[in-house]
Amino acid sequence: QAQLVESGGGLVQSGGSLRLSCTVSGLPFSLSVYDSNWYRQAPGKQRELVASETSGGVLEYADFGKGRFTISRDNARNTVILQMNNLKPEDTAVYYCNIKYFIRDYWGQGTQVTVSS
Numbered sequence: 001q002a003q004l005v006e007s008g009g010g011l012v013q014s015g016g017s018l019r020l021s022c023t024v025s026g027l028p029f030s031l032s033v034y035d036s037n038w039y040r041q042a043p044g045k046q047r048e049l050v051a052s053e054t055s056g057g058v059l060e061y062a063d064f065g066k067g068r069f070t071i072s073r074d075n076a077r078n079t080v081i082l083q084m085n086n087l088k089p090e091d092t093a094v095y096y097c098n099i100k101y102f103i104r105d106y107w108g109q110g111t112q113v114t115v116s117s
Helices: none
Strands: 003-007 010-013 018-025 035-041 048-053 059-061 069-074 079-084 093-101 104-107 111-116
Touching (some): 003 093, 018 035, 018 093, 018 111, 035 069, 035 079, 048 069, 048 079, 059 069
Parallel strands (some): 010 111
Antiparallel strands (some): 003 018, 018 079, 048 059, 069 079, 093 111
């Protein structure tokens, strides 16, 4: 049974940084074949894509994260990372890790990020 566990969320002041980690276990295939994504959902809003990295290393970022957020992975350690810098109050949300490989689509439980002004 695949399991994704996010960590690294918390309360930070505007302009601060957080590093979110997603530790993956129980995958039927190596993490290297999966596309990895970070999503977020703020109260009363729809879940939105924050950043993605394909298995081939192609990176994409939502406009709000360009220049501030960086997605990366360590396949050997089964970890997906989201480095967030210069955080703003509007970044406050629950952040979710997601990995996909064809019909295999796995999600973590989310980690809360709160940015105070």
